[in-house]
Amino acid sequence: MNTCTKVFLRKRPYAGGKLSLYLDYYPAIRNPHTNKMTRRETLGIVIFANPTNEMQRRFNQEMEEKAEAIRCIRYQSLINEQFGFLDKTKQKQDFLAYFEKKAKSKYEKWMSVYLHFKNFTRGQCTFGDITVSLCEDFRDYLLIAYSLRHPEKKIPLSANSAAGYWSTFRCLLKMAYKEKLLLENVNDFLDGLKWQEVKKEYITLEEMKILANSQCDIPVLKRASMFGLFTGLRLSDLLQLKWENIERSPDGGHCIRLCTEKTETEATLPISEEALQYCGERGDGLVFKGFKRSMAQHAFKNWVKSAGITKKLSFHCLRHSFATILISLGIDVYVVSKMLTHRSVRTTQIYAEVVGEKKREASNAITLK
Structure with a gap:
């Protein structure tokens, strides 16, 4: 097990009479992605150094509670030897570029799903943007989206097309998680779309x-x-x-x-x-x-x-x-x-x-x- 057994929540002075919250690891831990030792992780949370009214005091309390929750999660991750939170660069990588590369190696439907997701995100999406909420919004988008084959006709996607596209997108999320590009298996929190029974036509x-x-x-x-x-x-x-x-x-x-x-x-x-x-x-x-x-x-x-x-x-x-x-x-x-x-x-x-x-x-x- 990793030698780090303590994670402290610390404060340090910040501009404008405020305090910045950060985590202090003792002893220092090694980032498995860079092999560098580190002790500090900035949380990006700033509070008032000397709150002057009830609103500021309540704000400080809520922010410190959030920071404490993160500290507990980090401590649990260290016990389980899960260091994904140390890799900040992956969260900034282009998810759309990853999606397009996978789609080109698959078949036609994958490219259709990629184009829909690109439209949905307006051409910008990083791995850090992939949350349960964003994915659920994309599922809702598919239910009202138009087919891309003839955009001028504005033909709605069929229920089964939407279900198929959603299934393909969830398959992509599983791939990204297995490749350790997503820190969380988002699929665990996503529900599928029901398929409608359709008559299968055939020739004799x-x-x-x-x-x-x-x-x-x-x-x-x-x-x-x-x-x-x-x-x-x-x-x-x-x-x-x-x-x-x-x-x-x-x-x-x-x-x-x-x-x-x-x-x-x-x-x-x-x-x-x-x-x-x-x-x-x-x-x-x-x-x-x-x-x-x-x-x-x-x-x-x-x-x-x-x-x-x-x-x-x-x-x-x-x-x-x-x-x-x-x-x-x-x-x-x-x-x-x-x-x-x-x-x-x-x-x-x-x-x-x-x-x-x-x-x-x-x-x-x-x-x-």
């Missing part, structure tokens, strides 16, 4: 065949989409899929070995020869060269519509379709969960419920009424 096996036989003005979009239907890969993983990720497996077939961008999960996923055909001729670098994230918006929807499929599908629905089709064909939900690289099988259970609803429709399809 028959509609999958229709897409396979339909013409697409952007060939690489069709190839990437069909491969996504066969494998359940996320858009972010399709965009960065490289030929080196596709290998021969011991059983003679092929598999994908990659670290998924969203969950950072190492996965080995077997793929069929039929799925492999959509990758084209083997080469170097990216499998789907020229495939861009923007193609997964209007171009994708136009292709689906031209194929005669009237459902409102997003590119992510291909992943839903992969899961739903497998479960409808009798594949065990645990196996499907592993194919989707879900962290919990409970996430995959949603697709089993969708298939269950379809079974109920099938049972009612035959009637003599």
Whole structure:
């Protein structure tokens, strides 16, 4: 245990007939961040040296009580050998710069959350500014914020988008705390936002065949989409899929070995020869060269519509379709969960419920009424 066992609250003269409060450590303690010995910590609290009225006396009392509370916290920290309070420089570092760096190493949603937080803080925020109160205000901001995709239209964020952004922000706070950039695990005092149940749209096996036989003005979009239907890969993983990720497996077939961008999960996923055909001729670098994230918006929807499929599908629905089709064909939900690289099988259970609803429709399809 650290040799320091005493922390004193001291006063020293300050300009204008006042006193400055500081802490005196005896014996001196070593700052683990600078390796320098120190005995004093200025609290930034100034009181009246000779209060002349009741208001000044009450002010002095309140300030000294606050200083005493800090002294007790410091003493407890020293007993527990926690010296984070000695590192003043971290609190002054730019939290927004840290957030942006993390967002660029993640996927698209992280950058959206970063931009919202930057707007919320008006472009200025240090690690010392990160408090429970500030985070709760940001949560309230997300509930009334507009989407950044089309700012001129002022489209409110959906409840699930707000919940997802809030979850991502809390994940960032955990990272910062683990990296010892935040002195307190703020997440312990933050509540989550509830998700709303929404209908997961998907295409059937028959509609999958229709897409396979339909013409697409952007060939690489069709190839990437069909491969996504066969494998359940996320858009972010399709965009960065490289030929080196596709290998021969011991059983003679092929598999994908990659670290998924969203969950950072190492996965080995077997793929069929039929799925492999959509990758084209083997080469170097990216499998789907020229495939861009923007193609997964209007171009994708136009292709689906031209194929005669009237459902409102997003590119992510291909992943839903992969899961739903497998479960409808009798594949065990645990196996499907592993194919989707879900962290919990409970996430995959949603697709089993969708298939269950379809079974109920099938049972009612035959009637003599």
